[in-house]
Amino acid sequence: MMSTSTIGFPRTGPKREAKKALEAYWAAGAANGPQLLAAAADIEAAAWRRQAEAGVELTGLDGTLYDQMLDAVFQLGLLPPRFQALKASAEPSPADGPYAGGGGLDLYFKLARGAEGAPALDMSKYMDTNYHIIVPELCHDTAPCADWSPLLDRVRRGQDAVGVASAVPIVVGPCTLVGLARGEFDRSEMVARLAPAYAQLLRDLAALGVPEVQFHEPFLTKSSAEGLAADCAACYGQLAAAGVPINLVVPYDDVAEGTYRWLIELPVAAISLDFCGVPGADYGCRTAQLIAKYSFPKDKRLGAGVIDGRGCWADASGRALRLLRALRATLGADQAICVQTSTSLQHLPYDLASEPELPSGLPAPLAFAVQKVEEVVTVARAASAATDGAAPAEPHIDLSTYTGAPPPAECQLDEALFRRAEPYEGRRPKQVALPPFPTTTIGSFPQTPAIRRHRLAFKQGRLSLDAYRERMAAEIGFAIGAQEALGLDVLVHGEPERTDMVEYFGQQLSGFHFTQHGWVQSYGSRYTRPPIIVGDITRTGPMTVHEYEVAQGLTSKPVKGMLTGPVTILQWSFARNDVPRAEQAAQLALALRDEVKDLAAAGCRVLQVDEPALREGLPLKADRQPAYLRWAVDAFRLATAAAPPEVQVVTHLCYSDFDDIMPAIHAMDADVLTIENSRSGDEMIHALAASGYTRDVGPGVYDVHSPLVPSVEWLADKLRSYLQAGLLGGDASRIHVNPDCGLKTRRWEEVLPSLRNMVAAAQQLRAELVGPGRPPATPRKPASPVESRSAGGVASACPCCAL
Incomplete structure (x- = not known):
């Protein structure tokens, strides 16, 4: 029997409740903190229960008030110097809930939005998605001062919602936090410096009885990650000593061949890999090929991200089921496999059932986050049934050659279409x-x-x-x-x-x-x-x-x-x-x-x-x-x-x-x-x-x-x-x-x-x-009402009332 897990879900609420609560807090100020925290708790609990009720066995406790990377920065106490004074002068109150120990909700949001004399932390696209993270800002002197209370509070609420045995914390991994950070510092030294703070978190989570912890490390999909073997081995060796099973989640792409070879040797209980990559990318995803070439260790559970977590298309072709059957055939019936999505589902809308009408003639059926969770459970059950003796009817997938890329296409356009009529030096003097x-x-x-x-x-x-x-x-x-x-x-x-x-x-x-x-x-x-x-x-x-x-x-x-x-x-x-x-x-x-x-x-x-x-x-x-x-x-x-x-x-x-x-x-x-x-x-x-x-x-x-x-x-x-x-x-x-x-x-x-x-x-x-x-340029007259050729009437400019 294959197990099932989720590694992230929309934090929005089905009707954008999170957005409304956040904007209400900003409008009302700190006094509205309890309402914001209560709204976030309701949104998260509903999402977790929805996944558990669909049949998911291990529910990832996704959630944030603003951004998961901001959460990590705040809880680790990685404040740039310009925010240290703000923290020192902060006066957290009970209204800040679990955020009080880190400096309060006001400081949390100032990191993202800035304050007088303290520009916000930078913002950047997350991996190759349209989601923006708050970028950690580190330096040689940065030292963590961790307070994990918000995450621990989320775990307790998750255990109440889906049960202790099913509630799995999600943590931004140290290699990804450091890898995506900006500033002048030694990356190996910084990972080592953060490890004790993460180890303390694991000890706190062990006391809560969590079944495992997901450490999300998408940075390991980058080419540069091949050189991180020593850093990861030392860090995760220290974290493994805390005694909590670690699921190392590596989403958003396959890993490089050199990375895969040391990744599967890390002292973790499970490794979750992306088998889908970028929808429509001409290079596909080579995770299946890596497993065919180097196998996968029997002492670890394979998290098989065979359901596309960021494309809105359902798996109508049965590709995920065929992949799972090929994995079982290659790795053996005794290999522990957990079916999941390739990435967090935060990149998808909440529920297709909210859409009143859908077009006909689509290339494939649609699936939003709720439907993707259902696909995970359905395909896991189908793959388990096949393992128990049902004969597969679909074409077999050869893992050694599989990428999932679409058929290639050739562009037949005249090269002259790609060139301006004159080079830059010739056209610039002619411009405004x-x-x-x-x-x-x-x-x-x-x-x-x-x-x-x-x-x-x-x-x-x-x-x-x-x-x-x-x-x-x-x-x-x-x-x-x-x-x-x-x-x-x-x-x-x-x-x-x-x-x-x-x-x-x-x-x-x-x-x-x-x-x-x-x-x-x-x-x-x-x-x-x-x-x-x-x-x-x-x-x-x-x-x-x-x-x-x-x-x-x-x-x-x-x-x-x-x-x-x-x-x-x-x-x-x-x-x-x-x-x-x-x-x-x-x-x-x-x-x-x-x-x-x-x-x-x-x-x-x-x-x-x-x-x-x-x-x-x-x-x-x-x-x-x-x-x-x-x-x-x-x-x-x-x-x-x-x-x-x-x-x-x-x-x-x-x-x-x-x-x-x-x-x-x-x-x-x-x-x-x-x-x-x-x-x-x-x-x-x-x-x-x-x-x-x-x-x-x-x-x-x-x-x-x-x-x-x-x-x-x-x-x-x-x-x-x-x-x-x-x-x-x-x-x-x-x-x-x-x-x-x-x-x-x-x-x-x-x-x-x-x-x-x-x-x-x-x-x-x-x-x-x-x-x-x-x-x-020659001074121009101010705007005045004129007849617009397109508007069919007078469009009035308002230079006075505008200011």
């Missing part, structure tokens, strides 16, 4: 003239309650298309007027019509399906509703031209055309697993290419094509990365190469480590690169300067995910640091000034003073440093 330190924003402005009401009324048929467009034109007019009054140089229309930067485009392209309740956590209280790619992708008509024309008709300053790039649309959707990702990206690029042509024909002179997910899609193995970067860069160039030379193409990247893809960033051939930068200590600035990047750059000067308003002097110092780093040789005309990201999630009360200070800082630097480059 701007002053030194030109100011702009990344694209979106606050989605106010009024905007959401208008959108809902239109969606429900209570507002006609013409009436809806009039309301959106008014919102665009407000945004243009506000930017004119602030003195920004390149404007945006504010994207009031867009619920999401991916969903908006998918709704206007063929080949997509949209859920009504398919929410997935991106970070903290920020959720997304990823579309599902269900067929070939084509554009059915212009998608953004109307809004661009409304906005540009209100001002003589340049307004950006705003598109989401093909790789980001792909990465932030549930991709097909029967068609290579490269082919899906090319289809998206061709659709966007037509939109680029239409925007240029409408007079657009600055076109932004966002690719924040470019780095996110990078395979975790170095040998797989060149092929991915080729087709990802090709997709961006295919979409943007149709822009005439006089159109300035801007792209935006954020919340990832870009050092290892610098050549690809160069190859994108964008005219301006804007990047998230404020949380990462100017790491990207130094990387760009070191790489000899030659295009204009807009490093984010302040963190849009914090409610704090940056001061003029702080922003001016930030701009001076770019010059001191040698970025673009200190040419102020080529260093653009912008926030880190879009401003959709902020309030106008926060946006306006932040942008006002940003413009003032740029003006201050212009007075101090008039660098070489283009002269300031």
Whole structure:
């Protein structure tokens, strides 16, 4: 009989209860701590019981108020120096519950969101997913000061919910915490320094009678993990001495061959491996091949992640069952095997039953988190029945060759489609003239309650298309007027019509399906509703031209055309697993290419094509990365190469480590690169300067995910640091000034003073440093109401009331 386990589940609640509770706490303050903790406890208990009731034997006790990596940092006491003073002055109260010992809920959230004089910890994509973690910040002097009370409280509640024998704690492993951390420190020494704190946790868990503990170590899937054998052996040797069985969970990809050989020798009770990899990836997953070549130790349980944990497709082909049968045939009937998902299910919506209607003709049935748990139990029972004597009818899987990759596809496009009409040096002088330190924003402005009401009324048929467009034109007019009054140089229309930067485009392209309740956590209280790619992708008509024309008709300053790039649309959707990702990206690029042509024909002179997910899609193995970067860069160039030379193409990247893809960033051939930068200590600035990047750059000067308003002097110092780093040789005309990201999630009360200070800082630097480059543009008249060709009426700009 094969056993079953879960290694993570959505922390959202079936109706986004976690988001509502968190935002209510932020609105009400510390006094609302008990309500937040009670809501989180209810959400977690319901999720655990749901898994146990489905028949899962070992339920992973997943849960967090914000992020699992933040939980580890907080409970280990790994506070950077700027937060130590905040902890010393904190006054935790009973309202903080189990968080009181670590400094209280207020300190916990300040690590993620920042405080006056203490910028938040950096945020980055987790492995190759769209989930963001809070990045640990370590240094040579970092020493843990652990208080595991929140986790121990969660375990006690889990035992009450599903029983002591079934409740399994989940812990971020030390090698992953250190491997994903930033700062200057010796990694081997830091792992050794953390080990005693983890060992104490295990002793505390032993006292609670837990059956085992899951240590999640996805960092071991990276190519660099091959050199971690000594660190892991020493650390897990010390942890094994605590006497609690350890399940070492290694999700998100297969491990390298060299890593596998020492991984299976570690002193742990179980090793859980990913047999699925990235859905639709052309390289598949080689875990089965590694087991065929090197076998698996009999004294350990194999956690077989055969149910895809991050793709929304059900296993209609029976692949998981065939894999389990092949594993049993290879390893023998006496090998302990536990069936589970390949990754945590936090990357999926909660329950397919919440969807009122589903499209027909899908490539395969859909399965969300609840359904994936049911698949785990069903396939385990079926595999056990086959072991007990039932003859398999399906084709046999040969583990020695199996990868699960889709059939290859060849792109037959003319290479000329991937090249701009003129090289960068020839087209830059033809593009819009701007002053030194030109100011702009990344694209979106606050989605106010009024905007959401208008959108809902239109969606429900209570507002006609013409009436809806009039309301959106008014919102665009407000945004243009506000930017004119602030003195920004390149404007945006504010994207009031867009619920999401991916969903908006998918709704206007063929080949997509949209859920009504398919929410997935991106970070903290920020959720997304990823579309599902269900067929070939084509554009059915212009998608953004109307809004661009409304906005540009209100001002003589340049307004950006705003598109989401093909790789980001792909990465932030549930991709097909029967068609290579490269082919899906090319289809998206061709659709966007037509939109680029239409925007240029409408007079657009600055076109932004966002690719924040470019780095996110990078395979975790170095040998797989060149092929991915080729087709990802090709997709961006295919979409943007149709822009005439006089159109300035801007792209935006954020919340990832870009050092290892610098050549690809160069190859994108964008005219301006804007990047998230404020949380990462100017790491990207130094990387760009070191790489000899030659295009204009807009490093984010302040963190849009914090409610704090940056001061003029702080922003001016930030701009001076770019010059001191040698970025673009200190040419102020080529260093653009912008926030880190879009401003959709902020309030106008926060946006306006932040942008006002940003413009003032740029003006201050212009007075101090008039660098070489283009002269300031001719002053333009302020916006005034004009007749819009698309709106069919007057759209009013509001420069006065905006401020």
